[in-house]
Amino acid sequence: MELQVLVSGIAQGCIYGLIALGFVLIYKATETVSFAQGDIMMVGGFVALLLINQLGLSLWLALPLVLLALAAFGLGLERLMIRPVLGQPAFAIVMLTLGLGYLARGVITMLPVVGTETHRLELPYSGPVHLPGGIVLAVEQLVVIGVTLLLCLGLFALFRFTRVGIAMQAASQNQLAAYYMGIPVKRLNGYVWALAAGVAAVAAVLLAPITFVHANMGLIGLKAFPAAVVGGFGSLPGAIVGGIIIGVVEALAGFYLPEGVKDVSAYVLVLLVLMLMPHGLFGERLAKKV
Amino acid sequence: MRTLFKTSYDQDLDLLKHGGQRFWYGLLLLALLAAPWWLEDYGLTQLSFVLIYGIVGLGLMLLAGFTGLFSMGHAAFLGVGAYTQALLTQAGWPFLVSIPAAGLLAALVGVVVGLPALRVKGIYLAIATLAFGFIVEEGLARWDSLTGGNAGLLVPQAQAFGFVIDSGSKFYFLCLAVAVLSTLLLLNLLRSPTGRAFVAVRDSEISAQCMGIHLARTKTLAFALSAFLTGVGGALYAHQIRFLSPDQFGILQSIDLLLLVTIGGLGSVHGAFLGAIFLIAMPQGISMVKDYLPTHIGQAPGLQSAVYGLVLVGFVLFEPYGLYGRWLKVRTWLQLFPFYRRGLFARQKSYQKSERLR
Numbered sequence: 001m002e003l004q005v006l007v008s009g010i011a012q013g014c015i016y017g018l019i020a021l022g023f024v025l026i027y028k029a030t031e032t033v034s035f036a037q038g039d040i041m042m043v044g045g046f047v048a049l050l051l052i053n054q055l056g057l058s059l060w061l062a063l064p065l066v067l068l069a070l071a072a073f074g075l076g077l078e079r080l081m082i083r084p085v086l087g088q089p090a091f092a093i094v095m096l097t098l099g100l101g102y103l104a105r106g107v108i109t110m111l112p113v114v115g116t117e118t119h120r121l122e123l124p125y126s127g128p129v130h131l132p133g134g135i136v137l138a139v140e141q142l143v144v145i146g147v148t149l150l151l152c153l154g155l156f157a158l159f160r161f162t163r164v165g166i167a168m169q170a171a172s173q174n175q176l177a178a179y180y181m182g183i184p185v186k187r188l189n190g191y192v193w194a195l196a197a198g199v200a201a202v203a204a205v206l207l208a209p210i211t212f213v214h215a216n217m218g219l220i221g222l223k224a225f226p227a228a229v230v231g232g233f234g235s236l237p238g239a240i241v242g243g244i245i246i247g248v249v250e251a252l253a254g255f256y257l258p259e260g261v262k263d264v265s266a267y268v269l270v271l272l273v274l275m276l277m278p279h280g281l282f283g284e285r286l287a288k289k290v
Numbered sequence: 291m292r293t294l295f296k297t298s299y300d301q302d303l304d305l306l307k308h309g310g311q312r313f314w315y316g317l318l319l320l321a322l323l324a325a326p327w328w329l330e331d332y333g334l335t336q337l338s339f340v341l342i343y344g345i346v347g348l349g350l351m352l353l354a355g356f357t358g359l360f361s362m363g364h365a366a367f368l369g370v371g372a373y374t375q376a377l378l379t380q381a382g383w384p385f386l387v388s389i390p391a392a393g394l395l396a397a398l399v400g401v402v403v404g405l406p407a408l409r410v411k412g413i414y415l416a417i418a419t420l421a422f423g424f425i426v427e428e429g430l431a432r433w434d435s436l437t438g439g440n441a442g443l444l445v446p447q448a449q450a451f452g453f454v455i456d457s458g459s460k461f462y463f464l465c466l467a468v469a470v471l472s473t474l475l476l477l478n479l480l481r482s483p484t485g486r487a488f489v490a491v492r493d494s495e496i497s498a499q500c501m502g503i504h505l506a507r508t509k510t511l512a513f514a515l516s517a518f519l520t521g522v523g524g525a526l527y528a529h530q531i532r533f534l535s536p537d538q539f540g541i542l543q544s545i546d547l548l549l550l551v552t553i554g555g556l557g558s559v560h561g562a563f564l565g566a567i568f569l570i571a572m573p574q575g576i577s578m579v580k581d582y583l584p585t586h587i588g589q590a591p592g593l594q595s596a597v598y599g600l601v602l603v604g605f606v607l608f609e610p611y612g613l614y615g616r617w618l619k620v621r622t623w624l625q626l627f628p629f630y631r632r633g634l635f636a637r638q639k640s641y642q643k644s645e646r647l648r
Contacts, residue, residue, distance in 0.1 A: 033413045084607055090412055091360055092606050095552045098545060099602030106596025116591060215592070222424075222541065225417050233413065264428045267421035274418050275406045 004135050005255045006248060011141035013247020014148040015210070017240035018203035019224035020231065021155070022196040024239040027228075028172040029192040032082065032093040038221020039101040040077075040197050044070045044204035045213040046108060049119055059124055063205065067198045074197025078190045086189075101218065108215045116215070121208035140209040147206055151199065152240055159236070168192060172234075226270035232280025241281060245269075292625070305477055322466055326459035334458050335530075336574075340566045341465040342526045345472050347550045347562030349519030352476060354548070355557040356485070357512040358492030362416045363403075363423025364547045367396045367517040369430055369539030371524025373437055376445040376534055384450030389468070389525045396521025397514040399426075404513030408506050411495075423544050430536035442535040445528045455529070465526055472519055476559055479515070488512055549598065553605050555612025564613040572597070 022037040034040075047069050051062040081100065085092050109116055125139045159165040171178040171185050179185045204213075211217055227246045231238025246266045254262035273280060294301075294308060306312045321328075325337055346368060354360040371392040378388035403422050410418055430437050437443055448455040448464070455461050479485045487508045490498040499505055528534055546569060554565025576594055583593075609616055615635075623630045 027413070033416075081603065081607065085610075088610065091354070091552075091556070092610055094360070094413075094416065095548065096603055096606040098548070099599045099606065101599070102595050103599030103603060106592035106594070106599055109592025110590040110596060112590075222420070226421065229414065229417050260428060260432045264425050267424045270421045271406065271418060271425075274410050274414060278409050278414060 002255075004137070005251050007135060007137060008141055009248035009251025010244055011137075011144045011247070012210075012251065013227075013244035014144045014240070015203060015207050015220070015243070016224045016227040016246050017243025018148060018151070018199060018206070019221050020228040020239035020243050021151075021236065022199050022203075023224065023228045024231075024233060024236055025192055025196045025199065028234050028236070029168055030082070030086070030189045031175075032086075032090065032097075034097045034196070035094060035221075036077075036097040036100040036104065037196065037200060038218030038224065039104040040070070040074065040218075041200040041204045041207070041221065042108065042213075042215065042218035043073065043104055044197070044201035045121070045208055045217055046114075047201070048205050048208065049114075049121055049213050053119065053122055066201045066205065070197040070201035071194040074193040074195070075190050077197070078193035082193065083186065083189070105215055105218065118212045118214040121205070121213055123205075123209055126209065138209075140206075144206045144210075147202065148240065151202060152237070155236060164188070164191065223266055226266045229270050229280055230273050232282040235280070235282035238280060238282035303481075305474075319470075326462060331458050334462050336570055338458070338462045338465045338526075338530055340563070340570050341462075341469040342523050342530055343550060343566035343569055344563040345465075345469050345526065346520050346523035346547060347554060347566050348472050348476050348559070349516045349523060350547050350551050351554075351556070351559065351562045352479075352488070352519065353512055353516035354551055355561065356480065356492060357488040357509065357516075359509060359512060360416055360548070361419040361516075362541070362544050362548065363419035363421070363426070364516075364520055365539040365541070365543035366423045366426035367400060367520040368524040368527060368543065368547075369426060369534075369536070370399050370517075371396045371521030372528035372531075372534055372539070373430065373443070374521070375525035375528045376443050377436070379446050379448060379528075385448040385455070385464070385525075386450045388448075389522055392525035393518040393522040396524065397518040400513040400515075400517025401510055403517075404510040408509055420541070420544075423539075423541060427536050427540045430539065437534075437536070440536060442533055445532050445534060448529050461529060465530075468522060468526060472522065473559065476519075480559075484508075484511065549602055551612075552602065553612050555614030556610075558611070558614040560617070561612050561614040564617075568613065572601075 019037055019041060022040070023034060026032060026034045026037075044066060048062060048066045051057050051065055052059065057065070077100070081096060082093065085096060123140075125143060127139055128136050129139055129142060130136055157165075159169055167178070167183045168188055168191070170181065170183055171188050175185050204217075207217065207220070211220070223246065224243065227243035228239050229242070230245055231240070231242025246269065249265050249269055250262055253265035257265075292308065292310070296302070301307075306315060322337075326334060329337065346364075349367070350361065350364050353364075374392040374395045375385075375388055378391060379385070383391070403419065406418060431440050433439070448461075455464060480489075487498065487503045490501065490503055491505065491508050491512075495505060498508075531538070550565035550569050551561060552565075553568050554561030554563070573594060576597055580593070605612060611618070619635055622634065
């Protein structure tokens with residue numbers, strides 16, 4: 001029984017981790033925090049809904065299309081909204097992305113009929129699976145864990161072996177120096193936003209069978225913040241590990257502790273982490289010399 | 291264009307710098323004092339709301355606008371103030387005592403939040419306060435025996451020594467008095483060494499520290515004072531709403547408060563009240579134009595949220611100093627007419643500075 005709770009906690013945690021991955025990508029590369037990440041995911045959910053349920057495409061055809069659409073959306077967002085305020089205080093960008101979140105939620109609910117209802121995404125996989133040891137899990141949860149692993153490997157390869165990835169690393173360490181070295185920092189920022197939006201699209205498709213698609217599904221992003229902080233805000237593996245920790249702690253708190261503790265356990269944990277080790281598990285520790 | 295000719299050192303200390311300011315602020319105060327006679331009951335209620343949100347806005351402005359620490363859980367202080375006021379009033383405390391008490395309790399909570407906040411900066415602080423806000427909201431919902439939980443809590447009428455605040459106009463005068471006092475408090479604070487220290491911490495922590503400012507004490511004080519003002523605003527909010535439930539003090543309220551200070555104009559006292567006017571007038575304005583829009587847009591539940599988002603994005607992109615910044619530009623244009631240059635308020639271009647190394 002405990003094992004079952006643990007595994008479903010890990011599956012939920014992978015979702016948190018995937019959204020946190022979006023935050024961390026953007027934070028690492030552009031030093032801005034996108035509070036709209038959850039809502040970008042929500043938009044991804046609705047695009048997937050349009051392609052799969054309305055147009056009847058198969059998952060394998062629809063998934064690349066959703067990724068492309070969201071990547072283009074992220075690229076456009078960066079170009080139109082984020083780039084003009086780059087270099088302004090962090091507060092400006094936080095408010096900007098909060099505003100974007102409001103805007104996305106508002107526009108989606110303004111779609112007649114579709115926007116206000118909760119939808120089921122028709123996916124080819126579903127149903128329970130019996131694992132050795134008497135654990136019963138939904139296929140959806142296993143798919144979440146598997147895809148998260150694959151995505152992590154893919155991102156690792158991107159940052160380790162490709163030119164673009166290495167340029168992104170350089171830009172994230174010092175934008176000005178990277179710019180002097182001839183790296184097109186502005187264009188890279190756009191790519192990073194596109195990448196983060198793509199990751200959000202994957203998270204949306206994975207999350208759809210678990211929470212369904214609705215206009216407020218992006219609010220789960222608020223749980224992904226603790227995940228990013230626990231892992232250390234600037235660390236990609238940290239985001240996934242942090243997400244899994246938050247997911248497991250939540251699942252255990254829901255199982256052992258009185259009702260109500262589950263909902264705040266993530267936040268209690270993040271406060272503890274901030275108090276005891278402000279840089280998170282994998283965060284970099286830097287100080288400025290004066 | 292006005293040139294100030296100072297003939298005594300006292301003039302440097304004056305809150306109102308010249309005759310024009312004395313005239314206009316005096317007129318504003320008179321108009322506000324006379325409001326119950328020229329406004330309907332409904333308008334008066336809305337005006338009280340503006341004043342209450344203005345007080346809360348002053349609190350957040352002190353923290354976000356003047357000290358540069360931004361809080362995404364400010365609704366929690368509002369909630370602590372409101373519930374304290376409701377419970378103290380039930381226990382029969384006079385409002386002259388219970389309103390400051392509500393503020394003080396909120397300030398105490400502010401110090402508790404401020405302590406971990408000393409170790410973290412920027413985005414980490416935002417997330418710490420966000421987490422704190424969630425915890426307080428859940429706490430209010432779960433502590434049934436005290437707060438009534440999700441069923442809510444009725445707030446009795448405020449009274450002090452036999453004087454009961456039982457009408458809209460009496461309550462309005464209470465709000466007005468508290469708002470004027472809070473504004474004076476903040477204005478005086480800002481020209482004192484403590485207030486200057488707040489602004490110094492906002493502009494550069496390292497420079498402030500080099501100038502001998504005790505960072506930890508200054509930041510904790512900023513949290514405490516900000517929470518105090520917010521708690522006082524919360525106490526009035528309790529009487530205005532008359533029915534408290536935990537979901538009024540959640541993340542959406544916190545974001546509304548941030549919206550208030552951003553749209554009003556960060557770093558200006560006027561901004562708190564301009565933002566409050568915006569926050570109260572916006573839903574009214576939307577419901578007025580609703581009927582003229584196509585049905586599927588006008589009746590959509592997301593309309594308000596979309597408009598909020600659009601306005602917020604617009605302000606951050608095009609008018610980062612908010613409504614007050616816009617007014618400054620208009621005023622300068624009038625003062626310099628016809629010599630206003632377009633580049634006068636242009637933002638300096640800069641590359642993204644690293645927060646991680648601060």
